[in-house]
Amino acid sequence: GAGVSQSPRYKVAKRGQDVALRCDPISGHVSLFWYQQALGQGPEFLTYFQNEAQLDKSGLPSDRFFAERPEGSVSTLKIQRTQQEDSAVYLCASSFTTDIAASTDTQYFGPGTRLTVL
Amino acid sequence: AQSVTQPDIHITVSEGASLELRCNYSYGATPYLFWYVQSPGQGLQLLLKYFSGDTLVQGIKGFEAEFKRSQSSFNLRKPSVHWSDAAEYFCAVGTQGGSEKLVFGKGTKLTVNP
Numbered sequence A: 001g002a003g004v005s006q007s008p009r010y011k012v013a014k015r016g017q018d019v020a021l022r023c024d025p026i027s028g029h030v031s032l033f034w035y036q037q038a039l040g041q042g043p044e045f046l047t048y049f050q051n052e053a054q055l056d057k058s059g060l061p062s063d064r065f066f067a068e069r070p071e072g073s074v075s076t077l078k079i080q081r082t083q084q085e086d087s088a089v090y091l092c093a094s095s096f097t098t099d100i101a102a103s104t105d106t107q108y109f110g111p112g113t114r115l116t117v118l
Numbered sequence B: 001a002q003s004v005t006q007p008d009i010h011i012t013v014s015e016g017a018s019l020e021l022r023c024n025y026s027y028g029a030t031p032y033l034f035w036y037v038q039s040p041g042q043g044l045q046l047l048l049k050y051f052s053g054d055t056l057v058q059g060i061k062g063f064e065a066e067f068k069r070s071q072s073s074f075n076l077r078k079p080s081v082h083w084s085d086a087a088e089y090f091c092a093v094g095t096q097g098g099s100e101k102l103v104f105g106k107g108t109k110l111t112v113n114p
Helices: none
Strands: A006-009 A010-013 A021-023 A031-037 A046-050 A053-056 A065-068 A077-080 A088-095 A112-116 B003-004 B012-013 B019-021 B024-026 B033-040 B046-049 B057-058 B065-070 B075-079 B087-094 B103-106 B108-113
Touching: A006 A088, A006 B075, A021 A088, A021 A112, A031 A053, A031 A077, A031 B103, A046 A077, A046 B103, A112 B108, B003 B087, B003 B103, B012 B019, B019 B108, B024 B075, B033 B065, B033 B075, B046 B057, B046 B065, B046 B075, B075 B087
Parallel strands: A010 A112, B012 B108
Antiparallel strands: A006 A021, A021 A077, A031 A046, A031 A088, A046 A053, A065 A077, A088 A112, B003 B024, B019 B075, B033 B046, B033 B087, B057 B065, B065 B075, B087 B103, B087 B108
16 A cells, blocks of 8 residues: 655755655655655654644744644645754654554654755 | 664675564663665665563564563664675664654664675
8 A cells, every 4th residue: 555655855945945746655644744854864753643642842942943734644744944953854654543552553764855045 | 761772884795694683772661663774775674563561572574583682672683694784774762641652763784794
């Protein structure tokens, strides 16, 4: 079946531009996560949705970052007035349950969007 | 706060040799531990996970990991490495209560020599 898809796969932005990154989770998955992976680093948590509710946005680095999931499926991560330090791969993940302790729960990751800010 | 340390940034092994990737975690409660693999241009793929019970966990592609609470470790092993195992490997701890997010280590890049 289809996995998590993300678009665009690559995005080049000039400093100061706004960008929007899209995530299509696996159909029926309740939980959706955004992570940021800087070059040579592990992914770092940005934000979490349970259906359309954004339950945790503690990882968003500044108020320039905004995420939404209005209908509980597709999600968009928006970055306003991009800065060079925003250059990274942005990963989206989804899972069927809301309980990480459930043996059946697994976070499935998309291929990511590589953002380069010039 | 939860944290994960992967002490080895880069490991090189010969094809057919055994492999052990180290992972140490810091978490106050019972940890939920994961190993993911990331190939260039690909998303993260789950290799295995530990929640409770048997401390030796079997995963896909012939990998296994052992949870040792006394050492706060969750090392990944494979008895015989294949060239296709060359990739970056990430250990993660899952948090419970709230966002169920994953906290990742910085990763270990594995190179396999023929």
